Structures are given as C-alpha cells and as structure tokens.
Amino acid sequence: MVRQAFTLSLLLLTCSSLSSAFLPRSTVPRLLTTQSVSISTGADTENEEKQQQQPIHRQRKNKKEPLIAIVGRPNVGKSALVNRIAGTQSGGAIVADESGITRDRTYRPADFLGERFMLVDTGGLVFDDDESTIFAKEIREQAMVAIQESSAVIMVVDGQSGLNSMDLAIADFLRKEVVRDIPVHVAVNKCESQKTGTFTAAEFWQLGLGEPFPVSALHGVGTAELLETMFDAIATRKTAIAGFGTKVKNLKEAKAVMNHKGPLPGEDETEYKMRRYGVGNPAKIVEDKYEAALAAFDDEERPEEINIAIVGRPNVGKSSLLNAIFGEKRAIVSEVAGTTRDSIDAVMERPPPEGSDGLPTIYRFVDTAGIRRKSKVEFGPEFFMVNRALRAIRRSDVVLLIMDATAGVTEQDRTLAQKIGDDGRACCIVVNKWDAVVDKDEHTYDKSVKYFREELPQVRWAPIIFISAATGQRVNKIYGTVDEAIQAHRKRIKTSVLNEVLRDAVLWQPPPARRNGAQAKIYYCNQVSTRPPTVVVFVNDPKLVNDNYRRYLDRKFRESLDGFEATPIRWIFRGRRVRDITRTMNGAPGSGGTGYSNPFPHAD
Numbered sequence: 001m002v003r004q005a006f007t008l009s010l011l012l013l014t015c016s017s018l019s020s021a022f023l024p025r026s027t028v029p030r031l032l033t034t035q036s037v038s039i040s041t042g043a044d045t046e047n048e049e050k051q052q053q054q055p056i057h058r059q060r061k062n063k064k065e066p067l068i069a070i071v072g073r074p075n076v077g078k079s080a081l082v083n084r085i086a087g088t089q090s091g092g093a094i095v096a097d098e099s100g101i102t103r104d105r106t107y108r109p110a111d112f113l114g115e116r117f118m119l120v121d122t123g124g125l126v127f128d129d130d131e132s133t134i135f136a137k138e139i140r141e142q143a144m145v146a147i148q149e150s151s152a153v154i155m156v157v158d159g160q161s162g163l164n165s166m167d168l169a170i171a172d173f174l175r176k177e178v179v180r181d182i183p184v185h186v187a188v189n190k191c192e193s194q195k196t197g198t199f200t201a202a203e204f205w206q207l208g209l210g211e212p213f214p215v216s217a218l219h220g221v222g223t224a225e226l227l228e229t230m231f232d233a234i235a236t237r238k239t240a241i242a243g244f245g246t247k248v249k250n251l252k253e254a255k256a257v258m259n260h261k262g263p264l265p266g267e268d269e270t271e272y273k274m275r276r277y278g279v280g281n282p283a284k285i286v287e288d289k290y291e292a293a294l295a296a297f298d299d300e301e302r303p304e305e306i307n308i309a310i311v312g313r314p315n316v317g318k319s320s321l322l323n324a325i326f327g328e329k330r331a332i333v334s335e336v337a338g339t340t341r342d343s344i345d346a347v348m349e350r351p352p353p354e355g356s357d358g359l360p361t362i363y364r365f366v367d368t369a370g371i372r373r374k375s376k377v378e379f380g381p382e383f384f385m386v387n388r389a390l391r392a393i394r395r396s397d398v399v400l401l402i403m404d405a406t407a408g409v410t411e412q413d414r415t416l417a418q419k420i421g422d423d424g425r426a427c428c429i430v431v432n433k434w435d436a437v438v439d440k441d442e443h444t445y446d447k448s449v450k451y452f453r454e455e456l457p458q459v460r461w462a463p464i465i466f467i468s469a470a471t472g473q474r475v476n477k478i479y480g481t482v483d484e485a486i487q488a489h490r491k492r493i494k495t496s497v498l499n500e501v502l503r504d505a506v507l508w509q510p511p512p513a514r515r516n517g518a519q520a521k522i523y524y525c526n527q528v529s530t531r532p533p534t535v536v537v538f539v540n541d542p543k544l545v546n547d548n549y550r551r552y553l554d555r556k557f558r559e560s561l562d563g564f565e566a567t568p569i570r571w572i573f574r575g576r577r578v579r580d581i582t583r584t585m586n587g588a589p590g591s592g593g594t595g596y597s598n599p600f601p602h603a604d
Helices: 002-022 027-038 042-052 078-086 136-148 165-177 194-207 223-237 247-258 269-276 280-295 318-326 381-394 411-422 444-455 477-489 495-508 547-560 578-585
Strands: 067-071 106-112 115-121 152-158 184-189 212-214 305-312 344-350 361-367 398-404 426-432 464-466 522-529 534-539 570-575
Touching (some): 067 078, 078 106, 078 152, 078 223, 106 223, 152 165, 152 223, 165 194, 194 212, 247 280, 305 381, 305 411, 318 344, 318 398, 318 426, 411 426, 426 444, 426 477, 444 464, 495 522
Parallel strands (some): 152 184, 305 398, 398 426, 426 464
Antiparallel strands (some): 106 115
C-alpha cells in the first residue's frame, strides 16, 4: 500500500514537471497562482491583499498620460521650465538662485493642445563626485529612473553662461543611452530676446542632439514650439500611447476635408456631390470623422484620487515610509535632517474589485519636507519648503502624522497636530522606528498608545499604528487605515439620529450655568456638510457654551456613533430665539409637534 502511494505521488510529480516544461513561461505562474488561491488560508489571503496593494509599474508605451523628463546640470532652470509648462508658477516646484534645491524627482500634470501629460522634474546631474556635490549619486539614480519611464526627454541648458563640460557629458550620455529609444530635445533657457535667441542657441548644436530651441522659462518664450516638435517626435517614434499628440492634426484634417472644394483623391463625381450636399454615406463618413476629432478634446472620466500627505518633524522617517510603501527608492533617504526639500507626489493605482466595472482608485502620497519650529526657519528655500508642506496638509484627504517612537512627542508634533485639526483633515498617527524600541514586553504597546493619546489631545480621535519603515513591519496596514479614514471623513448621519444622541447627552450632562444664572439651552442639531463632518447646533446664546462642554459633546457623539474614529467633527453653535424654534417646529422643542417641521436651516 505504501509502495502504491509512493508510485502515485511520483507519477503526479512527473506529470506536473512535464506540463510545466512544455507550457509557455507566462502560463506556469498563472496555473500556480490559481492553485494557491483554491487552497488559500488566512495567511495566503493577507499575502494576496499585500500583492494587490503594490504599485503598478506600467511600460512607457502603455501610460495613458505620457511622462516627459526634464534633465540637465544644476541651476539651469529645470524647475522654472516645469512650472512654466505646467502652469504652476505659484505653488509649483521651488525655484532659487542656488544649486541643489531639487533632489528627488517630482511629477507635475500639464496640458497642451488638448493632450494631458506628466512632467518629471529631476535634480541637477553631476557625473564627477566631490565634497561639494551633496547626494550626487542619489540624484543621478532618481534621474535615471525618470528617463527610463518617460516617453521623451528635454535637456535644459543655460544660454547665458554658454556651453560647458557638464553639458557635454550629459549630452554624450543621452546620445549613447537614450536617443535610440526615445526622442531627446535641447531647450536653451534664459533666451528672453527673440531676436538674439536663435544666435545664442546656435552654440548648442555641438551637443549633437538636433536643433536647440531657445526658450525662456521666466516669460514662456519658445515653449510652444518646443512642445509641438516634441509631440510630433513622440507620435512618429510611437513612444507613447497610440494617438497621443495627434488631436490637433486630426481635427485640422477633418475640417479640411469638410471645407474642401472639389473631389478628394480617390473620390468620383457622384460621391463628391453627395458629400458636398450632405447626402448619403460619404457625407456621414466625413461628419463622423469631424465629430470624433472634436470629441477627442472632451474631458474623460477620471478615477477617484485620494491625496495622502506624509508630514512630521525632520528625520522621523517620512521618506523611508514612502519607499517602503512603494517597494522602491522613490525618495532620497539619509541620516542628515532636511534631505527632502520639495513636496514629492508619488501615485499608486489600486485596481477595482474583480468583476466590477468601476474605475481604479488612485492614491497620491505626498512626501513633505520636515517642518521645524517657526522661529528656526529663515526666509529662503526652507521657508518655501515649509509652506509646501503646510499646503500639502490643506489639499489632502488624509494626513499621516509621522512620529519617532524613540524620541517621543515634542512641542512641534503638537503644533502639527493642531494644524491638522484646524484644517479639518482626517488623520492617522504613524509611530515609526518601532523596531528600535528596546525592552518591549506585553504591556509596551498599551503604555505607548496611552502615552500618545495623552500627549496629543489635539488628535485624540486619530488611530495609532506602530510601524517600522526600515523593516516593513505593519506598513501594509496603512491602506486599511486610510480607507477607514476616508469613509469617516465623508460620513453623514441622519438628523433624527443626531438629535437623539444630542438629547441623551444633554439629559446626562446639562450645559453649565454661569454665576449670574445664565445657562445655554440646546434646541436641536443638524449635519450640514462632510469633509469634515460639520454639525450645526442651535442654542439660545452660543457664548454660553464653553470649550469644555463642546469637548464633552464631541466625546459623547463619538461614543454613541460609529465611524468617526479618524476624522475631526467641526461644531458650529448658532443662536436662535425660542419663539422662532416653536414656530418652525409647530410646537415646543421635544413635544413632537402637531404638524410637520420645515428643513433645518443650513450655515450661511
């Protein structure tokens, strides 16, 4: 019996090996994956969820919005050109008269001639490393990644300083490694004069990358000609998705056919007459072509995008967390505080559930520069870095407040928490470097949660996650926490449920009275908006409701209602007279009324 079982298992093993040997390579992993799903356990399900949450790296030809990389040596105006093309002169990439401002690669959406694309701003390329070039190797790695995923490259040079050895080294690299795959164009920046711009740019023919285009990132001179030529090159070499850069060309051709007088090539007299007078199939074909060319400029339905800001003090592991989430070196990481300067947008796409026709969900993680105390920030690049970080909080849906488990809570952490609460953003407290905590036991976690709750009362409602960006411990739990925070931030409660909770809270603890006997009378409440949930409470006098009682109402609402664990609740107390309440509700408050009540008034 044992021998028969052994023979049967050997036969099955041989058949499986033979089938895998004769099947194509792409088929074998698919079969193995299907088999593992059929016998999956709880651990396998967790692994599958982790695999689905990994970033999707598309090939450059399959990108719906092609990427265009901006490269060049330091301080030639790359970020200024990105701001000009993307239209983000205010609030775009940080621009200063010193080299090394841009270090990581940053992405900016742009639109030209009805075509949407992404610009990739990179740091200054330096091939000769020395003590003066900080993070030169890391900047080169970021630039190489940007070139690999781009459909075209724009090399920016300085027209005022002229050609130098660094430009020649970069051009030599592009000629040998890049030109054979994607088009490369040279933009000679700082050519404000249209008369002398062509003469200034003539020197850069020596780079061997084709015609140099004189442009001015400051005034926008020559940028349209540069983009038109680049679009034609992308369409000719087919380095982007099919049809990119041809919308205007197709529309001109369709309009020319409609307005053409006389027969078209290959068209007889009968078809010409039918097309001219709008009769029959020839006229319909021309009209359909023209309508299709016009419809190409319409805005397409775009998937939902969730903005997630990663903020915190300097050197707490924000960029390390971003790299751990994406599974690659997305941002430069070092032991030096202040390594990240500009805000870094990193996009991750999560496909819709299987079997659904919905659009994918886009997670946009925004890694920000470390925010120091206001008194230590001087006017200059760091001033704009802090402003970008604070702006990232305002435009985000969820904020990940990064803390250092080994350093505890500082006054700057409390200031950031207060800023998040004032802006009404959903928040998750992420305590990094959990692996560096020594002497941990079964009580360490509970003590740590209690400590952060007590030290951060500004966001006492925020969930807490203890992770390690260096080892990847619990990093995958961030997605579930973010989804719950989004649902809480957009949650809406029925008015009847809100008033029932409000009545119980007031009966349990009435508003405190002042020394003169004045006491607040609470009538009813209503939720008027979301993001964050905003509740308007109508009282006789808002001044009689102190901060302690407001916090009490907030706590009772969170205890009675589920789903508000990760979002602030904005409270608005509005004064209203008793007779107005009685007239509106057709009865005394709490009596049920004798008729129907009108909708509660919203905020002005």
